[in-house]
Amino acid sequence: MSAFVYAATRTPFGRFNGALAAVRPDDLAASAITSVLAQAPKLEPAAIDDVVWGNANGAGEENRNVGRMAALLAGLPVSVPGTTVNRLCGSSLDAAMIGSRAIETGDAEVVLVGGVESMTRAPWVLPKPARGFPAGDLTAVSTTLGWRLVNPKMPAEWTVSLGECNEQLAERFGISRERQDEFAARSHRLAYEAWEAGFYDGLVTPVAGTDLARDEGIRPTSTVQVLAGLKPAFREDGSITAGNASPLNDGASALLLGSEGAADVIGSDPVARIVGRGAMALEPQMFGYAPVEAANRALARAGIAWDQVGAVELNEAFAVQSIACVDAWKIDPEIVNAKGGAIAIGHPLGASGGRIVGTLAKVLRERKERYGVAAICIGVGQGLAVVLENTEVGR
Numbered sequence: 001m002s003a004f005v006y007a008a009t010r011t012p013f014g015r016f017n018g019a020l021a022a023v024r025p026d027d028l029a030a031s032a033i034t035s036v037l038a039q040a041p042k043l044e045p046a047a048i049d050d051v052v053w054g055n056a057n058g059a060g061e062e063n064r065n066v067g068r069m070a071a072l073l074a075g076l077p078v079s080v081p082g083t084t085v086n087r088l089c090g091s092s093l094d095a096a097m098i099g100s101r102a103i104e105t106g107d108a109e110v111v112l113v114g115g116v117e118s119m120t121r122a123p124w125v126l127p128k129p130a131r132g133f134p135a136g137d138l139t140a141v142s143t144t145l146g147w148r149l150v151n152p153k154m155p156a157e158w159t160v161s162l163g164e165c166n167e168q169l170a171e172r173f174g175i176s177r178e179r180q181d182e183f184a185a186r187s188h189r190l191a192y193e194a195w196e197a198g199f200y201d202g203l204v205t206p207v208a209g210t211d212l213a214r215d216e217g218i219r220p221t222s223t224v225q226v227l228a229g230l231k232p233a234f235r236e237d238g239s240i241t242a243g244n245a246s247p248l249n250d251g252a253s254a255l256l257l258g259s260e261g262a263a264d265v266i267g268s269d270p271v272a273r274i275v276g277r278g279a280m281a282l283e284p285q286m287f288g289y290a291p292v293e294a295a296n297r298a299l300a301r302a303g304i305a306w307d308q309v310g311a312v313e314l315n316e317a318f319a320v321q322s323i324a325c326v327d328a329w330k331i332d333p334e335i336v337n338a339k340g341g342a343i344a345i346g347h348p349l350g351a352s353g354g355r356i357v358g359t360l361a362k363v364l365r366e367r368k369e370r371y372g373v374a375a376i377c378i379g380v381g382q383g384l385a386v387v388l389e390n391t392e393v394g395r
Helices: 025-037 066-073 088-104 162-173 177-196 224-228 260-266 284-289 291-302 319-329 349-367
Strands: 003-010 050-054 082-085 110-118 249-258 272-281 309-314 371-378 382-390
Touching: 003 025, 003 088, 003 260, 003 349, 025 066, 025 110, 025 249, 050 066, 050 088, 050 349, 066 082, 066 110, 082 088, 088 110, 088 249, 088 272, 088 349, 088 371, 088 382, 110 260, 110 349, 162 284, 162 319, 177 224, 177 319, 249 260, 249 349, 272 291, 272 349, 284 319, 284 371, 284 382, 291 319, 291 371, 291 382, 309 319, 309 349, 319 371, 349 371, 349 382
Parallel strands: 050 082, 050 110, 309 371
Antiparallel strands: 003 249, 003 272, 110 249, 272 382, 371 382
């Protein structure tokens, strides 16, 4: 039995402390659920077997199993269960992989998956002291991004900042600042052009009560020349800047998955089939390179090779790690992120996996390509990838 993507949607991605800052993450997630179900005209919500939702933080307003909370807030029947998974940046791609496995094994016919992150609303946390009533001060720790409350047993080289990890990648693979800035400028240009051409009109649904209609971080004026003027963010002599790395964002994405037989229940035909999945782990500081083998494994399980892949959606956590992955795959860079990537669109951690799957499915149909790869790097050394088959071309 195969698992199919029937519908995909997402919210516009807002900037940190931007247009979506006032929206709780569970409300963002509920908005994405409502939007994707609007694309399933015959589906009775009670027929949804499970909700699998990705979230990387889990320390704030989304702390009580945001998958279940969002389903209830979206008005799904109380009989529809929900769970939340956390594989950091890969959480919603992991959710899609989990949901597809449930369908393939016959445990479910229809699974709603997705993810959410409000990096703006991620709280500060105050660790409990080992003993009550300490005499000294305690420090509140931000949960927005990266390592926090680190176990002292962890080797120091594993727990460096995400930026430092990618500076090490730049050194290891000899990837210049110029290449990174060119990649970033391309991301902004292609994202802007895709919005102008109407590509995202059917994929992105505004959040009720907000006036954000497009991704808030896209800057068509981000040329190579402009980016070259930015100062390095992590090393004084480094190559990574605020312009060639993904920003902090808020947003949600959703996918409706089902079996082949679920078409009658859903009321539409599927847009893509999930034909391969892959996971990989490396040393934590090498996380940006982990998608390389994750995608290779997914393709091997799908029984196809890179020369059969017509489109790639690779989440752009940093330009340097994206370039390193594309170089390793030895593929045409022009098939990668043809509608822009996370450097421009944004990277609300738990939502990005769902975004790249939905975008990939639409790109494959637009270009009449059969196979595509959605891949994402994940903090603490991991990568995930999924292979999609365009149902209009395949089988």
